[in-house]
Amino acid sequence: YEQPRAIKDTYRGRLLADQGLVKMSGIEQNMEKFINANRIIIVACGTSWHAGLVAEYIFEDLARIPVEVEYASEFRYRNPVITDKDVLIAISQSGETADTLAAIKLAKEKGAFVFGVCNVVGSSIARETDAGAYTHAGPEIGVASTKAFTTQITVLTLMALRLAKAKGEFSETKYREYLTELETIPSKVEKSLESNALIEIIADVYKDSTNCLYLGRGYNFPVALEGALKLKEISYIHAEGYPAAEMKHGPIALIDEHMPVFVIATKKGHYEKVVSNIQEIKSRKGKIIAIVTEGDEQVRDLADHVIEVPETLESLTPLLTTIPLQLLSYHIAVMRGCNVDQPRNLAKSVTV
Numbered sequence: 001y002e003q004p005r006a007i008k009d010t011y012r013g014r015l016l017a018d019q020g021l022v023k024m025s026g027i028e029q030n031m032e033k034f035i036n037a038n039r040i041i042i043v044a045c046g047t048s049w050h051a052g053l054v055a056e057y058i059f060e061d062l063a064r065i066p067v068e069v070e071y072a073s074e075f076r077y078r079n080p081v082i083t084d085k086d087v088l089i090a091i092s093q094s095g096e097t098a099d100t101l102a103a104i105k106l107a108k109e110k111g112a113f114v115f116g117v118c119n120v121v122g123s124s125i126a127r128e129t130d131a132g133a134y135t136h137a138g139p140e141i142g143v144a145s146t147k148a149f150t151t152q153i154t155v156l157t158l159m160a161l162r163l164a165k166a167k168g169e170f171s172e173t174k175y176r177e178y179l180t181e182l183e184t185i186p187s188k189v190e191k192s193l194e195s196n197a198l199i200e201i202i203a204d205v206y207k208d209s210t211n212c213l214y215l216g217r218g219y220n221f222p223v224a225l226e227g228a229l230k231l232k233e234i235s236y237i238h239a240e241g242y243p244a245a246e247m248k249h250g251p252i253a254l255i256d257e258h259m260p261v262f263v264i265a266t267k268k269g270h271y272e273k274v275v276s277n278i279q280e281i282k283s284r285k286g287k288i289i290a291i292v293t294e295g296d297e298q299v300r301d302l303a304d305h306v307i308e309v310p311e312t313l314e315s316l317t318p319l320l321t322t323i324p325l326q327l328l329s330y331h332i333a334v335m336r337g338c339n340v341d342q343p344r345n346l347a348k349s350v351t352v
């Protein structure tokens with residue numbers, strides 16, 4: 001529920017108010033490094049890694065800079081090729097995650113420019129990186145990240161937007177139109193939160209599931225992964241996130257009347273293809289819970305339940321579609337008697 005405020009603070013903290021321009025000193029002062037980079041390597045863990053995946057789509061789509069995303073916990077041990085023409089972006093809510101810190105150290109040793117996206121001012125990652133941009137999420141009380149995810153995406157979107165303009169990929173008009181839409185996101189998040197009562201009803205139907213599948217395409221593929229992670233982390237139900245187009249390459253075998261499938265099916269972003277995935281699930285009797293754009297009729301006719309989010313640009317949809325999935329995990333966890341703030345076996349900062 002703090003997300004409208006957190007996204008607004010993150011967004012405002014990065015604007016030069018009088019000119020309406022994105023102002024991130026970490027980016028402005030190092031623009032050439034990003035523009036001339038061979039590629040951007042993004043490293044992170046858990047939810048922050050999912051924000052990194054969304055960033056890959058945004059940086060490549062908007063700014064046309066090649067991006068690679070890696071789990072910091074793999075990257076640090078696998079002898080990766082890193083050069084002084086690479087830019088490494090490390091994303092971390094806590095700024096203390098040991099794997100991410102080790103990946104930063106490795107990249108610095110190889111001469112890469114290292115940029116941090118953190119929530120905690122003065123944290124180890126904030127100190128170890130060459131430059132960075134803070135999210136303005138405020139303290140994450142629960143172990144499982146929620147507003148950290150949406151504010152990380154906000155910062156990374158603003159970065160991609162600024163670079164798109166600097167590289168001439170975005171005209172001044174397109175840039176300002178995009179910023180105007182971004183400014184509507186906090187109120188659209190608020191609108192998405194209004195589905196809470198409906199989500200509670202849906203949670204009650206599926207609270208005893210033993211497995212769940214989450215599907216999305218394009219920008220919403222990482223949201224499917226994040227939805228599944230939230231359910232695993234706080235309700236201890238086995239859940240898998242998959243790109244919807246990969247369903248036919250394996251997970252389709254799992255679908256029967258006992259399998260709830262959460263599908264992100266917003267209007268912008270491969271809508272017709274997602275609809276045909278929904279039809280495939282339906283013909284195998286899977287239960288379909290779809291996140292759709294307000295006013296959607298087609299998916300409403302096919303799905304068992306629909307949860308609406310407002311319309312926005314395709315690249316901004318993750319900021320909205322993730323909200324119902326977070327709420328759903330929350331309600332299921334509460335109904336199962338789980339401690340949502342302090343899940344078993346999990347630590348807020350994984351420092352070893």
Ligand code: F1P
Pocket residue numbers: 045046047048091092093094095096097100143144145346347348349350
């Ligand atoms: C990474 C992370 C979180 C997860 C849990 C354990 O933390 O995997 O995404 O929810 O808190 O740590 P961070 O590097 O973003 O602080």
